[in-house]
Amino acid sequence: MDKLAEAFVIALRLIVSGNPVVIEITLRTLAISASATTISCLLFVPLGGLVHFSSFPGKGALISVIQAFYSVPTVFVGLIVFLFISRAGPMGSLGLLFTPQGIVLADVVLIAPLMLGLVIDSLRSVPLEASDTVRALGASRLQAAVVVASEARLAMLSALLVGFGRAISEVGAAMMVGGNIAGRTRTLTTAISLGVGMGETAESIALGLILISLALVVSFSVHALGRPRR
């Protein structure tokens, strides 16, 4: 127990002292996760809208499939992305393996089902009356869709946060695709993994605490910014 308490004290000291390596890893992790979340938003909010507002055979099945992939294992995504961007793979010429951009790609693939599914869910949760009412008032289908999307924006923010959370906390894909290169592709989670392997418990706890704090800060600021102004 003493050992555990001691490790926490050292961890806090590491954070407070502003160790440059810790700061660098933290900023890189944020940049990667934020990029992945942003790209996912730009891709999957419109795509989710397209799925929700159109009707086609097999739509229900498609949504079930998307939801089934919520829990796709990160190491499996890592493996598939690795095989694609390895030099021997179909996208090998892009030189994405062992780069931060490669991790962003893996994260986008990883959170794609989650973002897509949650966007569709948030649109579905808007009561039908909303679009019926504006349609009755003479709005076009597109205008009605905009109204529905606007009603769903808080739920979509949550979707964004869930996607960001999965991207920032995963280790399997970042390790396999990024390679945990010091000063280049090391992220908080892969650094924790390395620290544990080398018996550096206090350092690993410090990075873990930073990870948790980041999640809190991002969650609070997104909710604060996304609160409707009346």
Add this chain to the structure above:
Amino acid sequence: MKRSILIALSALLLVLLVPGCGPQPQPPVQPDTTAVATDTTALETFPTREPVKRLLVATTTSLYDTGLWAYLEPMFEDKYGVELDILYAGTGKALEWGTRGDVDVIVVHDRPREEQFIADGHGVSRTPFAYNYFVIVGPPDDPAGIRGMAPESALAAIHANGTIPFISRGDESGTHAQEKRLWAAAGFDYDSVRTAGDWYVESGQGMGPTLNMANEMRGYTLSDIGTFLAYRGDLDLEALVDQGDAMRNVYAVIPITTARDSVMAHNMVDFLTSPEIQRLIGEYGVAEYGRQLFTPAAGQDL
């Protein structure tokens, strides 16, 4: 309107990215239309500034965990004006990366597989540059009584005991290959050892976590001496068997045939075998661990 979401998003991005602009990668602002495809325009939005020369080196974990690479990396970068990207992995994975052309140089420790790798045309040449020793470590009270034995007899004693755990790396690393060779030398068929009982445990992890597992289970394991000494956690384990040429652990450097810059890949061989770096490798860790971690071996047939 979706505007509030957009405002929130862009504010989030600003907050997150502005402080990270220095050496950080910036996010591609133009995503492609499909999730899997990221085209080159998206790549170029990452500020590469001047194209940086990079050399990708995959190294066995023991050389990394002892801090040797962190020590040598800046010297190589200064001397050759290149950014060294160091990946650490077991020998099996390093060889796999080399086979796929994902790295430029590998530094590994399993001679038979290295020679096969070169025979298969994946590696240019194999150059040994340092060695140290494997050790069998275990609880200080040594329940199977192997202290001071030859490694083959020690394994036989652990096998005969059948109750004290032996933790194998089980990950096709160089250390795992050495363990298999020792079982063969001790007269055991490895497949039957694997299934001999609950005492034989395959961790499937790196040396550090495997040492930790041996510590928690109060069992034995085979480790390279460097990782054992450099492990920073609390291990109640002692090196019990540490003698014999069969326990020699030779590190070799192999430039990959498909290296992006074969001259630079060869520079790594010249660097590691140069008299100055050989001297530094021999002295590395002496002050910290009170003993030599690596013996320089350039020019020797090991």
